[in-house]
Amino acid sequence: QKEVEQNSGPLSVPEGAIASLNCTYSDRGSQSFFWYRQYSGKSPELIMSIYSNGDKEDGRFTAQLNKASQYVSLLIRDSQPSDSATYLCAFLNTNAGKSTFGDGTTLTVKP
Amino acid sequence: GAGVSQSPSNKVTEKGKDVELRCDPISGHTALYWYRQSLGQGLEFLIYFQGNSAPDKSGLPSDRFSAERTGGSVSTLTIQRTQQEDSAVYLCASSASTGNTIYFGEGSWLTVV
Numbered sequence: 506q507k508e509v510e511q512n513s514g515p516l517s518v519p520e521g522a523i524a525s526l527n528c529t530y531s532d533r534g535s536q537s538f539f540w541y542r543q544y545s546g547k548s549p550e551l552i553m554s555i556y557s558n559g560d561k562e563d564g565r566f567t568a569q570l571n572k573a574s575q576y577v578s579l580l581i582r583d584s585q586p587s588d589s590a591t592y593l594c595a596f597l598n599t600n601a602g603k604s605t606f607g608d609g610t611t612l613t614v615k616p
Numbered sequence: 617g618a619g620v621s622q623s624p625s626n627k628v629t630e631k632g633k634d635v636e637l638r639c640d641p642i643s644g645h646t647a648l649y650w651y652r653q654s655l656g657q658g659l660e661f662l663i664y665f666q667g668n669s670a671p672d673k674s675g676l677p678s679d680r681f682s683a684e685r686t687g688g689s690v691s692t693l694t695i696q697r698t699q700q701e702d703s704a705v706y707l708c709a710s711s712a713s714t715g716n717t718i719y720f721g722e723g724s725w726l727t728v729v
Binding site for chain 1: 649651657658659661664672711717721722
């Protein structure tokens, strides 16, 4: 079992719709969770971090964490073509040290 | 500097040559990571430095790959006797400490011909 599982996609949504990206992880000691966005040919950039169970909202983005189910998701409301990118989830077990990344989900928002 | 700085940004080398890639992390960041990303693929962890602790080298794909971090700051990733399958973008990242947000550099694009 991979440490982090993401649907590779591609996920395609129409402009204005809600895009839902999901990630499961196997390490129950994980304490910090991150969502990164990576445009083609660019390096990953942080979108959201979440540390506690529940929802965290930032503009059009909402991260959801459920530690009992070992599940973290990212919702993008009112999706725009500029949101088209690969989205990487990452988690960190502070005791273990380094962060672990998923392989990413490719999102396409069609005008 | 304001962000993670990597050099060179692009490198074309002949098969069998050695290459060195440099990373200058954000000032004060104690954790430093190297990742490799082939075209259309996910991030492949290579090596992780945290402060003065022994580095986690578990991701280095072969003994042709090595990395060092001098003075707890600048890091150099060395690839000896390069092969065509080494062609990829090599990403360096740093964080203030374990558990904090990781910030990436723009990457070093390596092409082995």
